[in-house]
Amino acid sequence: MDIKLSGITKEYLHEEGTRKVLDNLSLFVPSGHFVSIIGPSGCGKTTLLKLIGGFDGHSKPSREIFMIFQDANQLFPWRTLESNLSYAIRKTHKGISKAQAAEKAKAALSEVGLLEYHHYYPHQLSGGMKQRGALARALAVGCKVLLMDEPFTSLDRVNKEIAYELLLKIWREKKLTVIFVTHDLEEAERLSEQILYFEDLNGKISV
Numbered sequence: 001m002d003i004k005l006s007g008i009t010k011e012y013l014h015e016e017g018t019r020k021v022l023d024n025l026s027l028f029v030p031s032g033h034f035v036s037i038i039g040p041s042g043c044g045k046t047t048l049l050k051l052i053g054g055f056d057g058h059s060k061p062s063r064e065i066f067m068i069f070q071d072a073n074q075l076f077p078w079r080t081l082e083s084n085l086s087y088a089i090r091k092t093h094k095g096i097s098k099a100q101a102a103e104k105a106k107a108a109l110s111e112v113g114l115l116e117y118h119h120y121y122p123h124q125l126s127g128g129m130k131q132r133g134a135l136a137r138a139l140a141v142g143c144k145v146l147l148m149d150e151p152f153t154s155l156d157r158v159n160k161e162i163a164y165e166l167l168l169k170i171w172r173e174k175k176l177t178v179i180f181v182t183h184d185l186e187e188a189e190r191l192s193e194q195i196l197y198f199e200d201l202n203g204k205i206s207v
């Protein structure tokens with residue numbers, strides 16, 4: 001699924017007036033590409049991802065676009081991993097039986113190496129496991145575009161490397177479109193096919 005934005009402007013209202021965060025921003029990411037967006041803190045990267053994902057209150061979120069946040073606290077705390085995924089699957093696949101949803105949930109957990117933890121609640125998971133749980137949830141509902149907002153910042157080096165390998169494997173296998181926001185140039189170089197600098201997007205067509 002291509003992502004195309006053209007001439008987007010977004011302002012926030014503050015006490016001291018409005019602040020233009022996205023200023024005639026254009027972006028084109030072809031289907032199946034892995035692109036990183038780099039930019040200084042506060043420049044508007046999260047605002048951009050939320051807008052693409054439909055989390056800004058202006059457009060409707062699509063089940064094909066999934067956003068993974070830095071803390072990955074995106075699972076219901078009162079449900080186990082498997083129940084979180086089954087619930088998401090049943091919401092997006094009307095008419096699917098409980099047993100079929102459970103099967104699909106297990107398959108997605110297996111893809112991210114969490115099958116043996118299917119009965120864990122979110123608070124029993126490490127940061128890296130939560131990230132993988134969020135990824136499994138995206139896969140379970142058939143997501144086509146992953147929007148990742150500094151997802152690995154809080155992981156240590158070893159867990160980062162595990163997360164990189166897994167993300168790249170899933171990106172290739174599922175032919176996902178990935179837009180990955182980071183502060184870390186090394187990380188962007190390690191993962192993506194193309195690096196975009198946020199300041200270059202405001203006012204120009206990229207990719």
Ligand SMILES: Nc1ncnc2c1ncn2[C@@H]1O[C@H](COP(=O)(O)OP(=O)(O)OP(=O)(O)O)[C@@H](O)[C@H]1O
Nearest residue numbers: 012013014021039040041042043044045046047048
């Ligand atoms: N809901 C909001 N209301 C008002 N201002 C906001 C809102 N969300 C973000 N902003 C402002 O918009 C600017 C961009 O914020 P955003 O979170 O998109 O930046 P960012 O590039 O993702 O930063 P970081 O790298 O630190 O996460 C900031 O100045 C922030 O204060």
